[in-house]
Amino acid sequence: MTFDTHYFDIGRLDRLSYKNTFVHRLDPRVKVIATMLFLFTVISFPKYEVVGLVPFFLFPALLMAIGEISVRFILRKVLLVSPFAILIGVFNPLLDTQTIAVISGIPISAGVVSFLSILLKFALTVSTALLLIATTSFPGVCHALRRLGLPSLFVSQLLFLYRYIFVLMEEAMRITRARDMRSFGTRGSGIRVFVRLIGTLFVKTVDRAERIYYAMLSRGFKGDIPSLGRTGIKAADLTYLTATVAFLAVFRFYRVTEGIGRLAQGLMQ
Amino acid sequence: MHMADALLSPAVGTALWAGTAAVTGYASKRLKREIDDRMIPLMGVLGAFIFAAQMINFTIPGTGSSGHLAGGMILAILLGSHAAFLVMASVLTVQALFFADGGLLAVGCNIWNMGFYACFLAYPFIYKPLAGSGQKPARILVASLVSAVVALQLGAFSVVLETLLSGKSELPFNTFVLLMQPTHLAIGIVEGFVTAGIINYVRSARPELLECMTMPRPLGASVSLRKILAMFVVLAVITGGVLSWFASTHPDGLEWSIEKVTGKGELPEMAQGIAPVLRRIQEKTAFLPDYNFKPAGNEPKKEAAAQAWPGIEAGTSAAGIIGAAIVLGLILLIGAGIRSFRGRDT
Numbered sequence: 001m002t003f004d005t006h007y008f009d010i011g012r013l014d015r016l017s018y019k020n021t022f023v024h025r026l027d028p029r030v031k032v033i034a035t036m037l038f039l040f041t042v043i044s045f046p047k048y049e050v051v052g053l054v055p056f057f058l059f060p061a062l063l064m065a066i067g068e069i070s071v072r073f074i075l076r077k078v079l080l081v082s083p084f085a086i087l088i089g090v091f092n093p094l095l096d097t098q099t100i101a102v103i104s105g106i107p108i109s110a111g112v113v114s115f116l117s118i119l120l121k122f123a124l125t126v127s128t129a130l131l132l133i134a135t136t137s138f139p140g141v142c143h144a145l146r147r148l149g150l151p152s153l154f155v156s157q158l159l160f161l162y163r164y165i166f167v168l169m170e171e172a173m174r175i176t177r178a179r180d181m182r183s184f185g186t187r188g189s190g191i192r193v194f195v196r197l198i199g200t201l202f203v204k205t206v207d208r209a210e211r212i213y214y215a216m217l218s219r220g221f222k223g224d225i226p227s228l229g230r231t232g233i234k235a236a237d238l239t240y241l242t243a244t245v246a247f248l249a250v251f252r253f254y255r256v257t258e259g260i261g262r263l264a265q266g267l268m269q
Numbered sequence: 270m271h272m273a274d275a276l277l278s279p280a281v282g283t284a285l286w287a288g289t290a291a292v293t294g295y296a297s298k299r300l301k302r303e304i305d306d307r308m309i310p311l312m313g314v315l316g317a318f319i320f321a322a323q324m325i326n327f328t329i330p331g332t333g334s335s336g337h338l339a340g341g342m343i344l345a346i347l348l349g350s351h352a353a354f355l356v357m358a359s360v361l362t363v364q365a366l367f368f369a370d371g372g373l374l375a376v377g378c379n380i381w382n383m384g385f386y387a388c389f390l391a392y393p394f395i396y397k398p399l400a401g402s403g404q405k406p407a408r409i410l411v412a413s414l415v416s417a418v419v420a421l422q423l424g425a426f427s428v429v430l431e432t433l434l435s436g437k438s439e440l441p442f443n444t445f446v447l448l449m450q451p452t453h454l455a456i457g458i459v460e461g462f463v464t465a466g467i468i469n470y471v472r473s474a475r476p477e478l479l480e481c482m483t484m485p486r487p488l489g490a491s492v493s494l495r496k497i498l499a500m501f502v503v504l505a506v507i508t509g510g511v512l513s514w515f516a517s518t519h520p521d522g523l524e525w526s527i528e529k530v531t532g533k534g535e536l537p538e539m540a541q542g543i544a545p546v547l548r549r550i551q552e553k554t555a556f557l558p559d560y561n562f563k564p565a566g567n568e569p570k571k572e573a574a575a576q577a578w579p580g581i582e583a584g585t586s587a588a589g590i591i592g593a594a595i596v597l598g599l600i601l602l603i604g605a606g607i608r609s610f611r612g613r614d615t
Contacts, residue, residue, distance in 0.1 A: 010367055039374050044279045047437055051589035054596050061600045065607035081369045085273040088438050095439040103590070111439060118437055122275035126369040129274075133366050141366065151297035153309070157359045160313020165320050165363070172321035191459075194327035195466030198338065201325075202467065203475050205318040209311040221306065261592025 009077070010165065013130070016069055017137035022236075023067040028136050028144035030237040034244040035132045041248045042124045048100075048113050051258060053120045055251045059244070060127045067135045074134075078126045089118035138162050156225045168205065175201060271364070271379055272428060274372030278435035285431065286377030292385060293358055296351040308352060315344065316356045320363070327463075339456070341387030342417045343464045346396060347479070350388045357384035378431050382424040391420035406469045413468065414461035421457035425449040 017024065023031075038059055045053060064071055096111030132141065139159060146155040175197055179188055213221075250256065274282070300308070319340040340360070344353035358380045364370040371379045399412035429445045432438050440448075472479055 013367060036373065039274060039372065040279060040282075043274055043277055043282065043374060051593045054593040055600075057597065058600045058603070061604040062607070065604040065611075068608075068611065071604075077369060081273075084271060085275050088273075088276055088432060088440065091444075092439040095441070103587075114437070114439065118275050122273060125274035125372045125374070129366065129373045130369050132373075138363075138366065151294055153297040153301060154293055154355055154359065156309055157313050157316065157355050158362060160310060161316035161320075161356075161359045161363055164314045164317035168314070168317040168321035169324060172324050176325055189326070189328045191327050191462065191466070194325065195463060195470055197325060198322050198463075199467050199470030199474065201322060202318060202471055203478065205314055206311065206475075206478055209314040212310045212314065213307050216310065217306075257592035257596050258588045259592065260595050261588035261590065264591050264595060265588060 010169075012073065013077075013133055014138065016073075016134040017140070019068055021067050021135075023063055023135045025236075026135075026240055027233055027237040028140040029147060030233065030241050031132060031136050032141060032144045032148065034241055035128055037244065037248060038128055039125050041252050042121055044252070045117070045121070047117060048110060050113055050116050050120060052251070052255060053117065053124065054257055056124055059247065060124065060131055063128075063131045063135060067131070069131065069134050074127050074130055077130055078123055081126060082122065085118060085122045089115045089122075092118070152224055159225050164208075167208075168201075171204070172201065271371035272375040272382070272431060274375045276432050276435060276437050277372075277375055277378070278437065281431050281435045282374040282377060285381050286374065289358070289377040289380045289385075292354065292389070293380075296354045299351045300355065304352070308348075312348065312352050312356050313359075315348065316359050316363075319344065319356070319360050338463055339383065339421075339460055341383055342391065342396070342413060342420060342460065343467055345388045345392035346400075346413070346464070346468055350392055353392070354384050354388040357388065378427070382427045382431075386423040386427075387416075387420040390423065391416035395419055406465075406472075409468055409472075410462075410465040413465035414458065417461035417464055418454060418457035421453045421460065422450060425453035 038056075042053065042056055060074075063069070064074065092115040093109060093111035096109065096114060098110045099107045100110045100113065101108045136144075139162065142155050142158045142162070145158075146152055179193065179197065183189060319338070322338045322340065341353070341357050344356050347353070348356065361371070361379045361383060362376055365373055365376040365379070396412045396416040399415060400409050426446070426449070429442070429449050432440070433442060433445065438445075468479075
């Protein structure tokens with residue numbers, strides 16, 4: 001992934017959160033809790049579970065549909081980060097060769113099933129985590145985390161980091177562009193030049209932090225970044241949370257998918 | 270080396286979340302007492318700096334492949350343990366949220382693996398004693414190299430342990446260690462050189478920056494004790510590394526994993542032929558036998574599979590697959606339905 005796409009991708013995820021839909025209007029705290037519960041439920045499934053995981057795609061699908069988030073964008077981001085999970089999971093079919101099912105003559109080994117299970121869990125957890133930001137905005141999540149009890153120093157840290165990512169990334173982009181303009185072939189891409197570039201960027205960054213600090217002091221900074229928005233938990237938030245919990249409980253503890261399959265088999269006969 | 274949610278079990282994920290949360294709470298509390306407000310914007314902007322620095326690539330000498338900075342060590346050296354840990358935690362949280370690099374549950378593991386060791390072990394017990402007062406470039410280079418390598422080795426080893434304890438992957442312990450440790454040795458050496466280079470550059474360009482940042486953390490009188498401790502840590506890591514190397518360079522094991530990684534050789538036969546050997550090694554080195562550490566032991570595998578997969582009969586799995594197809598179809602329909610409905614609305 002090249003520099004520019006990396007940069008513009010963050011910007012795009014950020015802009016998605018400016019929309020004003022039902023999901024976007026929900027209280028950030030509720031969304032954070034619902035997302036964590038969802039992730040926890042998904043990874044609590046045993047290693048060989050595949051069928052039971054399928055209904056859980058309803059959750060990200062609904063969020064994308066109601067929140068008007070582009071499916072293709074989320075899919076692309078999920079694919080981009082998939083190598084590590086695939087690298088670790090791909091050994092399962094090779095090492096766990098016990099046959100556990102035969103589907104239309106083709107034997108299926110336990111390893112294939114557990115690999116499939118890892119892939120499904122990966123797609124579910126990554127897409128839901130991305131959707132949390134896409135429907136809530138990063139500052140929204142940060143303030144929610146503070147009100148849920150995270151240390152305020154850490155939350156300020158997150159907010160600062162987020163604010164200056166865009167500024168410093170543009171600076172880094174200018175630096176690499178300048179290096180590329182002056183380099184020919186592999187010249188200038190070595191470690192020596194890199195160290196100088198990073199060193200310069202660091203010095204500039206520290207100077208910038210100094211200026212930011214004085215600017216903030218003159219505006220009344222006392223070591224904390226408070227949020228102006230005073231949101232309360234409304235009926236819609238409670239409904240959303242209850243519905244999510246009910247959904248998770250039903251599909252975690254009852255084998256709904258197989259039931260539907262049996263019903264279809266019965267109808268066909 | 271970002272862990273992913275999909276490879277974690279709830280127990281392991283929660284345990285490391287709790288550990289990381291505790292350390293984060295402790296570090297913020299300590300910082301609140303020690304630092305002035307000036308540090309807060311500095312820490313935040315340095316987090317963004319790590320991000321920007323990771324975007325700039327360089328060519329690793331001799332290999333032609335490109336690398337970038339991980340950043341844990343350099344933050345620890347510039348800011349001290351507590352502040353550096355908070356900055357690393359925030360960087361990894363943003364990576365989890367924006368790039369989905371490692372998930373929201375795995376973020377506990379990731380902060381632990383990439384933040385804790387660098388900030389709370391490698392920096393105070395290895396870098397500080399080795400670098401001394403931080404005036405000689407050569408000492409800074411040695412100290413950065415050793416501490417970056419140790420921090421990355423510990424981190425990589427934690428990834429192995431976390432994955433195996435979660436039991437979602439079938440990779441046997443020895444193979445996994447053999448995959449992770451040498452790769453991260455190389456990464457650690459590069460990271461060490463880069464870290465030392467940046468510190469030395471900043472020291473020569475703007476010495477007052479390093480001084481004012483390192484001032485409020487005097488080494489105190491406990492240097493000698495720290496030195497002894499550091500020696501012990503280094504010794505333990507080296508012994509552990511060498512021992513695990515011997516354990517895993519059992520000739521068959523090595524050949525086997527290399528062929529496995531490169532995809533050469535006939536795999537099923539290979540697994541069969543090597544199974545007894547591996548099982549013997551496993552029996553010798555086995556700990557926590559209840560977890561899925563066993564490589565290709567056939568009998569226990571059968572049992573486990575039967576337990577975790579209650580309905581082996583064809584009927585159940587057929588119903589499952591049909592059901593899954595129908596559910597997926599329904600989800601797609603619902604999604605598309607809502608979308609087109611809203612499209613008409615607006």
